[in-house]
Amino acid sequence: MSKYDVIVLGSGPGGYVTAIRASQLGFKTAVVEKENLGGVCLNWGCIPTKALLKSAQVFEYLKHASDYGLSVGEYDKDFEAVVKRSRGVAEGMSKGVQFLMKKNKIDVIEGFGKLQKGKKVLVTAKDGSTTEYSADNIIIATGARSRELPSLPQDGKKVIGYREAMTLPEQPKKMIVVGSGAIGIEFAYFYNSMGTEVTVVEYLPNIVPVEDEEVSKQLERSFKKSGIKVMTSAEVTKVDTAGEGVKATVKTAKGEQVLEADIILSAVGIKTNIEGIGLEDVGIATDRDKILVNDFYETNIPGYYAIGDVTPGQALAHVASAEGILCVEKIKGMHVEALDYGNIPGCTYCTPEIASVGLTEKKAIEAGYEIKVGKFPFSASGKAKASGNADGFVKVIFDAKYGEWLGCHMIGAGVTDMIAEAVVARKLETTGHEVLKAVHPHPTMSEAVMEAVAAAYDEVIHL
Numbered sequence: 001m002s003k004y005d006v007i008v009l010g011s012g013p014g015g016y017v018t019a020i021r022a023s024q025l026g027f028k029t030a031v032v033e034k035e036n037l038g039g040v041c042l043n044w045g046c047i048p049t050k051a052l053l054k055s056a057q058v059f060e061y062l063k064h065a066s067d068y069g070l071s072v073g074e075y076d077k078d079f080e081a082v083v084k085r086s087r088g089v090a091e092g093m094s095k096g097v098q099f100l101m102k103k104n105k106i107d108v109i110e111g112f113g114k115l116q117k118g119k120k121v122l123v124t125a126k127d128g129s130t131t132e133y134s135a136d137n138i139i140i141a142t143g144a145r146s147r148e149l150p151s152l153p154q155d156g157k158k159v160i161g162y163r164e165a166m167t168l169p170e171q172p173k174k175m176i177v178v179g180s181g182a183i184g185i186e187f188a189y190f191y192n193s194m195g196t197e198v199t200v201v202e203y204l205p206n207i208v209p210v211e212d213e214e215v216s217k218q219l220e221r222s223f224k225k226s227g228i229k230v231m232t233s234a235e236v237t238k239v240d241t242a243g244e245g246v247k248a249t250v251k252t253a254k255g256e257q258v259l260e261a262d263i264i265l266s267a268v269g270i271k272t273n274i275e276g277i278g279l280e281d282v283g284i285a286t287d288r289d290k291i292l293v294n295d296f297y298e299t300n301i302p303g304y305y306a307i308g309d310v311t312p313g314q315a316l317a318h319v320a321s322a323e324g325i326l327c328v329e330k331i332k333g334m335h336v337e338a339l340d341y342g343n344i345p346g347c348t349y350c351t352p353e354i355a356s357v358g359l360t361e362k363k364a365i366e367a368g369y370e371i372k373v374g375k376f377p378f379s380a381s382g383k384a385k386a387s388g389n390a391d392g393f394v395k396v397i398f399d400a401k402y403g404e405w406l407g408c409h410m411i412g413a414g415v416t417d418m419i420a421e422a423v424v425a426r427k428l429e430t431t432g433h434e435v436l437k438a439v440h441p442h443p444t445m446s447e448a449v450m451e452a453v454a455a456a457y458d459e460v461i462h463l
């Protein structure tokens, strides 16, 4: 039986990053993967969706070329080619992970891994053969899949999840997107840009419900302007797939309404991959669909760890990677700090983009802070105006007493690349005045951060 220092179950951004860090730390490491290296993120999540969204963005630029003084003659989209490009990008990224595994001398074991007692993993290969491996440390990083609601069972054809949504053979004419978290919103934007008639149905009162309310409202305005129908405080109670398309019964305060479409995309969250992997055999504790871990990702059974989407933190790729790195560094005996889940940035890559970190205004008030709020609209930014991207704003929230930067919320072009400034500043416990005195380059969208902070302290220049 092959023996390792570390075996990682699953090769998503949690698993493969963990394996690389483990190898860097001198551990003999293996990764077990039943599908493609790179997990959901590289194959079915972050990366292929961003490729689709880039096509949508380029298409939007073409539609608005005359706004920039350009004429482009005839142009059209080729839906099949757009999907093909996205799949090609995903494939390339997965191959990149293959290269990284080789470079870091990590053994890749293909097959379905099941935990055994005594720190062992039984791997069943595609041909049905089984091999047992053992390790001093086993890290579970088996991720998650699309969650199914009883009222919205997925048949993969008319009621689909995200995997089908990024590989549809034909573009639907009409689509209902149920759920307005990042996944639902990104697909709503993509399909609308491509020319599909899109209706978003959200159970809660606001779309992108985890975001600051002002951001949600701004996105709703932008979406409505671009032709996306938005229904909030609305619940799909029934679907009927008999006949040509699909009918969804939607309940709102005003009563019930039946919407018709070709396809319903169910984007109502995720379900962790914790079944059949031996958790019960080993005695690993779970709660509400997640594996329970301590601050350094050890489960209740010594030697077994869990990171990424299978654990209770935010289900994001960068969280999975950060958890994995901390986990193996702790195993190595390094002095590491627990992850600050209050300082994790979240991004949605529709147009306009959304990026945020820390407390929303409502949450800051609920937490008892006396706050200072500053807001700077991109309509007052020279760079945003020059780029033709004046939609949106930066909003910052500070603790009035000590100047702690409690939250940063942005909506606009390119803001997903701007949020890291707030993450680093918050990590370094930077106060508002220090951000103000850090000179930002002109003309950039990032000046809006400095100006929003200035607005919080009544020192704004360009408003």
Ligand SMILES: Cc1cc2nc3c(=O)[nH]c(=O)nc-3n(C[C@H](O)[C@H](O)[C@H](O)COP(=O)(O)OP(=O)(O)OC[C@H]3O[C@@H](n4cnc5c(N)ncnc54)[C@H](O)[C@@H]3O)c2cc1C
Residues within 6 Å of the ligand: 009, 010, 011, 012, 013, 014, 015, 032, 033, 034, 035, 036, 037, 038, 039, 040, 041, 042, 044, 045, 046, 047, 049, 111, 112, 113, 114, 141, 142, 143, 144, 162, 183, 273, 277, 307, 308, 309, 310, 315, 316, 317, 318, 319, 320
């Ligand atoms: C459409 C979509 C878009 C997204 N966009 C973003 C984004 O822009 N930014 C962001 O941060 N996050 C995004 N996410 C979330 C992100 O993809 C996940 O948070 C991330 O992939 C979680 O990483 P993970 O390593 O925990 O698990 P996963 O990426 O799910 O990887 C788990 C791996 O384990 C394998 N596996 C499972 N069980 C076994 C087993 N028993 N044996 C062997 N292998 C097994 C699976 O095949 C898979 O490869 C998106 C998700 C989706 C669905």
